[in-house]
Amino acid sequence: MRIDGYRYTWRLPLIVWQALFFIGPLMLMVAMSFWLVRNYRMTPDFVFDNWDRMMSRSFFWDAYEVTLVRACVAAVLATLIAFPASYALAFKVSDTVRRWAIFLLVVPFFTSYLVRIYAWQVLLAESGPINAVLGFGGIGPFSMLNSGFGTMVGYMTLVLPLVIILQTTSLAGIDRNLIEAAWNLGASPVRTLFRVIIPAAKVGLIIGAVFAFILSFGDFVSPFYLGGSKPPTLSILIIDTTKSGQQWPLAAVVAIMMIVTLFVVAVAAVGAAYGRRRS
Amino acid sequence: MLYLAIVFAFVFAPIITSMIFSFNSDRFPTVPLGEFTTHWYETAFSRPEVWEAMQNSLIVALTAATLSTALGFATAYTDYRYNFRFKSAYIALALLPPTIPLVIMGLAMLAWLARLGISGTLTGIIIAHTVMAAPFAMAICRLRLSQMDPALEAAAWNLGASQWRAMRSVVVPFCLPAIVSAFCLTAAVSFDEFVVAWFVSGLNKTVPVVILEILQGNVDPQINAIGTFVFLTSMTLVVVAQLLITRRRKA
Structure with missing residues (x-):
């Protein structure tokens, strides 16, 4: 059979490109975690030194715990904060307003996240505008930077627009008849919300929360510039280890642990989102 | 409604703040504001490294956008037209990159490009950005292709056009708005990306990497000035992309 050149012209570029520049780098990183570092030089090998060294350090587990807990809190918080807003966008406003709102929510993706975090650094500072305003009201000043609170503000800046978009899309997709049927059958608004709307929008809600988790779990800017990097998160750990000479294998260990964690969370979430539908 | 306003205020507070303070004379921003000044723009743009970074960013964004749009279109067309074994794995491979945390992409890219001997070059950043932006290009092109009647391409074949000819005179013209908007969006993604660029850039810095280093x-209001400039550039790209998408909806 003649080889269909046309077909492969379109199909192969992605495979070749991703193998060379996506799978390749990730595989190398996994391999690197077993390499040996001696006298600041890496040599290919298959030893568990890096794994032993990382896993036995308490600072690694502390960082792991901080990162995991904060990302979970961010996911829950983002879901709770976003939901009333998404609900309003899905049910209380006209289509035109909703389209505009979603367009506005896309805007932040294209503003430098760094600049936004810098702006929060200014806003939240002890002598900054927010404390000044609070000062007129006779409260404060609060020190909001270099704390878990600061980090959370940063995470929300990063994830809220996306979570609201995902939630709104899934809420707006609910069949209105379903909701009206619930009302007609005498269900109270609260009961309708919990028994009809939330279950129907479950997939969107869970996907939103998962994205919030993934993004906050991997982010280093907020914990570094707003959280004061004490305690460090896993991504800060990777940066510190990478930038300090040839410790890439150790950084690779941390990176693999992060990917495994994200994978487990993603699988669990997909299971939760689609799993119990059948019953 | 009030709640909605508060949430939007939170989302936009940092963007607006940085714009306001980029014109504010006080070095340490406080309320009330100081005087209006363009001083920070002047200092920022009088620095040669900012100009150099600007140039680098432009080269990287345009090249990465071209590559990732081409890659995204080819992949989207494959998904639209063909069925084959392992297709779901193929699609997963295409869409996976954005789910990997940036820091990890940075580390893996740095190690890989160092092996290839191109870490610290603009080529390295272009490669990394293409990997990260291609999924977005693919999504946009795929959306447009799904609006195309499959009979259109078949009709061209029946009229005696070769597959290549049909691609050139039917599929590409139909997808042109999507291709242009994919180009703009991927350029904006690359123009803004700093984590991976920071890992692999070395001395050839892009604008966001310079911001990171400042x-x-x-505390330096120059960041606000550069940031506002970057924001306007990206927004222009996004608005152009958005206009193309809405215009094609009406068409």
Whole structure:
């Protein structure tokens, strides 16, 4: 059979490109975690030194715990904060307003996240505008930077627009008849919300929360510039280890642990989102 | 409604703040504001490294956008037209990159490009950005292709056009708005990306990497000035992309 050149012209570029520049780098990183570092030089090998060294350090587990807990809190918080807003966008406003709102929510993706975090650094500072305003009201000043609170503000800046978009899309997709049927059958608004709307929008809600988790779990800017990097998160750990000479294998260990964690969370979430539908 | 306003205020507070303070004369921003000044723009743009970074960013964004749009279109067309074994794995491979945390992409890219001997070059950043932006290009092209009647391409074949000819005179013209908007969006993604660029850039810095390095120093309103400039550039790209998408909806 003649080889269909046309077909492969379109199909192969992605495979070749991703193998060379996506799978390749990730595989190398996994391999690197077993390499040996001696006298600041890496040599290919298959030893568990890096794994032993990382896993036995308490600072690694502390960082792991901080990162995991904060990302979970961010996911829950983002879901709770976003939901009333998404609900309003899905049910209380006209289509035109909703389209505009979603367009506005896309805007932040294209503003430098760094600049936004810098702006929060200014806003939240002890002598900054927010404390000044609070000062007129006779409260404060609060020190909001270099704390878990600061980090959370940063995470929300990063994830809220996306979570609201995902939630709104899934809420707006609910069949209105379903909701009206619930009302007609005498269900109270609260009961309708919990028994009809939330279950129907479950997939969107869970996907939103998962994205919030993934993004906050991997982010280093907020914990570094707003959280004061004490305690460090896993991504800060990777940066510190990478930038300090040839410790890439150790950084690779941390990176693999992060990917495994994200994978487990993603699988669990997909299971939760689609799993119990059948019953 | 009030709640909605508060949430939007939170989302936009940092963007608006940085714009306001980029014109504010006080070095340490406080309320009330100081005087209006373009001083920070002047200092920022009088620095040769900012101009150099601007140039680098432009080269990287345009090249990465071209590559990732081409890659995204080819992949989207494959998904639209063909069925084959392992297709779901193929699609997963295409869409996976954005789910990997940036820091990890940075580390893996740095190690890989160092092996290839191109870490610290613009080529390295272009490669990394293409990997990260291609999924977005693919999504946009795929959306447009799904609006195309499959009979259109078949009709061209029946009229005696070769597959290549049909691609050139039917599929590409139909997808042109999507291709242009994919180009703009991927350019904006690359123009803004700093984590991976920071890992692999070395001395050839892009604009966001320069921002990151200024930020590591001290409170410096120049960041607001550069940031506002970057924001306007990206927004122009996004608005152009958005206009193309809405126009094609009406068409």
